Amino acid sequence: MPFELDPSNPFFASAAALRQRFAEDAVARDKAGGRPTAQLRLLKESGLLTLLIPKAHGGQGERWSTVLKIVREFAKVDGSLGHLFGYHFSALQAAHLRGTAEQAADIYRRSAAGNWFWGNTANSFSKSLFGQPVADGYVLNGYRPFTSGSHIADYLHVAWEDRDTNLRHFAAIPADRAGIRVEDDWDGIGQRQTGSGRVNYTNVQVHHDEVFRFRVETAEPYQTLTPFQQQSVLLNVFVGSAQGALLAARDYTVETSRPWIDSGVERHVDDPWIKRVYGDLYIKTQAATQLADDAAAALDEAAARGRDLTEAERGRAAIRIAAANVYAGTIALEVTSQIFEVMGARSATNANGFDRFWRNVRIHTLHNPAEYKTRTVGTWFLTGDYPTPGAFR
Structure with a gap:
């Protein structure tokens, strides 16, 4: 089957089984929005939430590339669950990048023991949450948007301004x-179950031992990998959505689509136009998949270097991830839109729910403009200059 993960890998086999379960009501959940509580229970039962936790602390000791291929697998049917699964690990690993070794070890152990799911309230742009220093830490008041x-969540990664x-x-x-009050008010056109709305903080106590020791002005290269994780x-x-849309469209075309009256063929699949479009979309999706694999390898390599990661090594990884991101978003938008051309008018109904693939991709590409990543790659190609570490690079 095209785009299939290695079934001999137990984590991939578990992810494929979950993907089939998620597909059963993916269209209905996309329409309903809200909280994927049953799907979270399945994730917890699968053991996949501890993939990146070192074995010494009770986890599986896997690499980011394993997580990212599973993100892709879930996104074949449900972009929200792919997003939530991946961002769980970014929030979980914040202590490793921004805290002390002791903080990271403690959080890893407790998260593995409690099988915690992590959420994010550390939006990079918004200065809407403020902390007042007190004897035992900080008291937070305000809110955070885009809190995927x-x-x-059982635990939250949070950022605020002093x-x-x-x-x-x-x-x-x-x-x-x-x-803490989670508003659960996300109303985007896509990614409808990600909970990416607002979280309000009213006199929330944060204790000294919960605060990470991170400082932007003295950050080492390995401490600036958070955007690599999130962009990956x-x-x-994007890639999983393109793969899933293409597979779903193929099945519909084979089983349901009817040939156009001027095509001169008895079966829709025998139309040379249909064959050419599917071939073109498959080739582009396969290319995006290969670039995504290269970007995942770049993240693996950078993460494995840890404190020894150099600025040049970080820069090379940034280019590989940016290039993959741009191409994946571009191809996913093309695939998730063009499938309707080859499925036909009857495919464009709410009951089929094929539009969810495009909506999920479209909303994320807007939060991650390809224009600026393309310029980053172009600048490096022309001058050799790597991007300065930032929220999206």
């Missing part, structure tokens, strides 16, 4: 801490 996974100094701080805290999740949502 917060609506089903009310006195305006310096940004990061921490990990329980999602049920007093004063998104590009694999």
Whole structure:
């Protein structure tokens, strides 16, 4: 089967089985939005939430590339679940990148033991959450937008500005801490079950030992890998959505589509136009998949270097990930739109739900403009200059 993961890998086999379960009501859940609570239960039962936790701390000790291929697998039927699964690991690993070794080890052990699912309330752009220093840490007031996974999280990665100094701080805290209210008000055209709305903080206590020791001005290259993780999740949502849309469209075309009256063929699949379009879309999707694999290898290599990661090594990884991201988004938009041309008018109904693939890709590409990533790659190609680490690079 095209785009199939290696079934001999137990993690991939588990992901494929989950993907089949997720597909059963993916269209209905996309329409309903809200919280994928039953799907979270299945994820927890699968053991996949501990993939990146080192074995010494109770996890599976896997690499990012394993996680990203599973993101892709879930996104074949449900972009929201692919997004949530990938972002869980980015929030979980924040302590490793931004905290002390002791903080990271403690969080890994407790997360593995509790089988925690992680959400994000550390939006990079918004200065809407402020902390007042107190004797035991900080008291937070305000809100965070774009809080993916917060609506089903056990633990949250949170960022805020110090009310006195305006310096940004990061921490990990329980999602049920007093004063946290998850609005679950996300109303985007796609990714409808990601919970990417607003979380309000009212006099929320963050203790000193929960605050990471990260400082932007002294950050080492390995501490700036968070955007690599997040951009890698998104590009694999793009690739998985393209793969899933193409497979779903193929099945519909073979089983349901009727030939156009001027085609001169008895079966829709015998139309040379239909064959050519599917061939073109498959080739482009396969190319995007290969670039995604290369980008995942780049993230694996950078993560494995740890504190020894150099600026040049980080820069080379940034280019590989940016290039894959741009191409994946472009091809996913093309595939998820053009499938309707070859499926026919009867395919474009709400009951079929094929539009969810395009909507899921479209909304994420807007949060991650290809124009600026393309310029990043072009700048490097012309000058050899790597991008300065930032929220999206």
